[in-house]
Amino acid sequence: MKIKILSIIVLFTMLLHAQDDKETIKKIYDSSLTNGMSYEWLEHLSNDIGGRLSGSLNAERAVAYTKEELEKLGLDKVWLQPVMVPRWIRGNPEFAYIETKPGETVGVNICALGGSVATSSLGVKAKVIEVKGIEELRELGRTAVEGKIVFFNRPMDETLIQTFNAYGGCVDQRYSGAMEAGKLGAVGTLVRSMNLRLDDYPHTGSMTYGNLPNEQRIPSAAISTNHAELLSTMLKLDKDIKFYFKQNCKQLKDVKSYNVIGEITGREFPNEIMVVGGHLDSWDLGDGAHDDGAGCVQSMDVLRLIKLSGIKPKRTLRVVLFMNEENGLRGGKKYAAEANRKGEKHIFALESDAGGFTPRGFSFDCDANNFNQILSWKPLFAPYLIHYFKKGGSGADVGPLKTDNNVLSGLRPDSQRYFDHHHAANDTFEHVNKRELELGAATMTALVFLIDKYGINPIKNHQKIKD
């Protein structure tokens, strides 16, 4: 009989908890949709500051602005964490054309890839060899490639529903193409922009030369998808046409920058740290509204929405705006190294770095035990049409915080339009919808609330109690 009564009490308490959770989460969404700050912050970051490439003046302005805004929130601590970052500059706008015969040219849209060397001050002009990827390049070998511009033109796979998978299937051309072509004596590379749409924007992004000696480091540019199609068609008509491009980019010395960090210290378990974050740096062509202004302002708003919803976290909650995700990941690595050095215990880290689009759910990097606990919360998210809860990667910046025992997560917004804007001049504020951004902030906050309330490693904790 005693057991029966106890069971009823436990069940009743559980139901009360579920009802509480439902109401708290409703409060979080309502606050974000009626009283969120993410859109206003993003407007400033995008329109008043703009593109925030690591080491640039704008990046430093963004550090100062977000620190100031976090200070207004009445958090327990706000600080800057110094980190040395690479400084690559684009220089004058790139210039390129296809030459069908001397004096007959067609202008095309290109941009230097981040980390590329410049061309000579006169530019480079050469015949073009089109390949679908690095393997094809290697098969062709030095004879076919030497003295030429290699044109990597494998498009993203349109049939993949999750566009990040299509990106993953193509980006090796951008990242390693110049290194591989340089080894074979090419004089430059062009890569089809990582974009599912046919348009006129070239999309930049990071690339590497690995350990190549300087003389094998060749200039590398992205070409818009429309002009990739044009170039490919023209090559089919005449393989002897030439391509000219000129770019003035340069790698300067590393400079000092910062991760921006704000904290609400936990009341019961201050040593258990939860992180929400995005990266404050962006590429220079657009204003970085989706990548990753959105993730930064959403993460900032998580702490604000927690407070607005009357939640006093048991665990320590930090927002981290990481510097230099795009071309070095120095901020993410630095934050993890410092955490490690101080012996901090990060139980949870959530990154938003997939655009400010309608949130669909999360991916989780954790063990089955934690994943099952998270799945048990799925019904709480159903009223908000949040349905995607899958094992998978989290985010580049929080990745270095992974341990065997903690939970990393990535917000997963609708991905259909992400690569229309990614790393291009049209990654701009007007392409972010206020409600979609706010729904993302609320969705992140709801997950943080549940992790804070219930902790992680549920069965292990339970066993600890039993033992």
Next chain:
Amino acid sequence: MKIKILSIIVLFTMLLHAQDDKETIKKIYDSSLTNGMSYEWLEHLSNDIGGRLSGSLNAERAVAYTKEELEKLGLDKVWLQPVMVPRWIRGNPEFAYIETKPGETVGVNICALGGSVATSSLGVKAKVIEVKGIEELRELGRTAVEGKIVFFNRPMDETLIQTFNAYGGCVDQRYSGAMEAGKLGAVGTLVRSMNLRLDDYPHTGSMTYGNLPNEQRIPSAAISTNHAELLSTMLKLDKDIKFYFKQNCKQLKDVKSYNVIGEITGREFPNEIMVVGGHLDSWDLGDGAHDDGAGCVQSMDVLRLIKLSGIKPKRTLRVVLFMNEENGLRGGKKYAAEANRKGEKHIFALESDAGGFTPRGFSFDCDANNFNQILSWKPLFAPYLIHYFKKGGSGADVGPLKTDNNVLSGLRPDSQRYFDHHHAANDTFEHVNKRELELGAATMTALVFLIDKYGINPIKNHQKIKD
């Protein structure tokens, strides 16, 4: 033993079926994403034709164009179904201002509501009374309202996740506001645009005077959300400010128009008819790309994708492009009346009329038996992130086809941005994303494929076999 073997055979057949279905649906999505026609058709409808208000020349051009395109698809039949439609014209652009004192004015953005009468040729100028809705208006009564312009300013509820619910909670002001204010002697009405965003676009839409005598029919306009906020603020500072507006709209005589219909006749059960459709008419301010050009071209592509995927429907599949959904629903009513007159049996009808955004699922108007069968197909949609399967309304045009035994359905795309564009000058082609549109067409096709293959009323059929 015999039973066991039979069971194994049945199970094996079921698994084979499921595998087949999975592959067919993959083929449908692949075709739509790599070889869809919906975007190209929409480009023509939006940019080369434009807004298609019932009875307009553009509506007739759209009829001719879509009929021609359907004829190219090699369907079994393509025809026009005549229907008389109302013809309302906007006339010269509307003009409006707020007058703080004689000679001191601030221009504001308005548009006549569809079906509204004009002002006098000199316009109307009067004091303004702001209300949150019809109930408040009635409580104020004739004394407060007579001789004034009634300003309905209840905003859409931002906290509702599904924006159509927020629309449903507000649209009575637009639809019946002028009728109710006219009864109390008002001289005009203004309604806050049905838009969750603050911007400068007025949003039109249908309204009614019911059976009011002509002298009580007052001109009615929508005002942009930014200017609704402005007017409300100015009224708080001075309730005696005046509002002036002038509009030249007119209801002309009904004219003949058409539903556009194409059919693949069923091979086994030609008398069981399945309909997919959208409405071909649109409001006149934008080009009607989302509302409902998107639904039309998706529906057209369903028949094409069925053919491309090698499916030969057992049942008859029709695309119907309905005329006059926006201000009369004459096309939907006519189609159902003709079906009824001919004794046609419509087992299924699916409408896409919620914008060309990323599809999330469907709502279903059917009994539990059919709904359970549909739910059993949910896993087949999971790879495409289609997760929303709920009981609910279908679409205005297919609504009149409802019987106790059939299944009606509405495509449910992501709704966050829909009311940014709905019935406004910015409902234009560039706000439709190609992939999102194509995913919608594929999702509709997949459902049609399953309905065609398995039929409806599964338990009843099963029992019939047993009896």
